[in-house]
Amino acid sequence: MDSRLDIVVFxxxxxxxxxxxxxxxxxxQNPERSLTWGIGGRSLEKLQNILHExxxxxxxxLSGIPIIIADSTNEKSIMEMTKKARMIINCCGPYQVHGEVVVRSCIETGTHYVDVTAEPYFQEAMEKKYHEAxxxxxxxxxxxxxxxxxxTEIPVCLLENKFPGTLNxxxxxxDTYQGVYSQGSQFNIGSWKSAVVASSKLKTFFWNKIKRDWNSVKMRPKICSRLPFSRITSIGIPNKKILPFPSPDIDIINRSQRYFYENVEKRPIQVRHYYLLDSWKSILK
Structure with missing residues (x-):
């Protein structure tokens, strides 16, 4: 009988x-799922404290939730963790520093892997190195x-499925707000570290992207951008201003659209992403 936990949060x-x-x-808690899960990290004391919190x-x-000690600088400990899970949710960034060892161990132990990275270079590197494995x-x-x-992409997929025609x-x-389980700030030191590390590979990432796009079929038509800080009334929120947001998530959407365009000749959906602001001062909060 497989004694693996269904999910471990690293x-x-x-x-x-x-x-x-x-x-x-x-x-x-859903009785139809009977889901088992645990948590992993470097410090037993901190992991116990986070369960108490x-x-x-x-x-x-949550005192009975299993705890697994694992450190990304110790590949053996990571391997022992991935052996005990059917799926790892990797929340340990920056991923360019700490992520590959977890991906590699998951492949060795036959464990599914999910992360929350927004580091484009890391994602492309992992796909290139480990896709076939x-x-x-x-x-x-x-x-x-x-x-x-x-x-971004999940709503685009949902809209395409519900749209009565070809989505152009x-x-x-x-917009953002404080949720039930909110941790307060909308930004954190982990995101900042990931952004700094990711910036070190931006030149390589964009050069690879240029070469990929140059050798690919050009996707048309193109959707025009709205001007920064302009007001928008067509979505029923007239008191907000918009800020074009060049997020890596749009690049992921474009990669998906390009894949379907080049492999099954599916018309690509053009996507633009904006943040809603009360004023330009909102950026500084």
């Missing part, structure tokens, strides 16, 4: 990891499953 003490726990607990926040006893193992290596991706273009307008 990096559970970080901003993203501890935000994940209440939702994972809620998912596991999560227990207080959601009003449930993952296929041979029959596992999924899924990057970009964080907030941005779920707020999509404009995405994102």
């Amino acid at each position: 990096g559970a003490t970080g901003f993203t990891g501890k935000s994940t726990l209440p939702y994972l607990h809620k998912l596991a 999560a227990s207080t926040r959601i009003g449930a006893d 993952a296929q041979r193992q029959g596992i999924y290596i899924v990057n970009y499953c964080g907030y941005g991706y779920m707020a 273009s999509v404009e995405i307008f994102t």
Whole structure:
């Protein structure tokens, strides 16, 4: 009998990891799923504290949740962790520094892998190095499953499925608010570190992107951008201003659209992404 946990959250003490726990607990409460899960990280004390903190926040006893000690600088410990899970949710960034060892271990142990990276170079590097190995193992290596991706490509797919015709273009307008399990700030030190590390590979990433786009069929038509800080009334929010947002999530959407265009001759959907602001001062908050 397979004694593996269904899901292990690696990096559970970080901003993203501890935000994940209440939702994972809620998912596991569904009697139809019988989901088992655990958490992983470097410090036993910190992992115990984060379970206690999560227990207080959601009003449930999480003291029995399994804890696995694993450190991205110790590949053997990572391998021992991935052996104990059917799927790893990797919340330990920056991924260019800490991510590859987890991907590699997941492939070795036949464990599905999901992360929340927004580091384009890391995603492309992992695909190039491990795509065929993952296929041979029959596992999924899924990057970009964080907030941005779920707020962009998933809605585009849903809209395409519901749209009564051929979908030409999509404009995405994102607004933010404090949720039930909010951690307060909308930005955190982990995201900042990831952004700094990712910037070191931007030149290589964009050069690879230029070469890829140059050798590919050009996608048409193109949707025009709206001007920064202009008001928009057509979506029923007249008091907001918009800011064009060059997020890596749009590049992921474009990669998906290019794949379908080049492999099944499906017309590509053009996508633009904007953030809604109360004023330009909102950027500084």
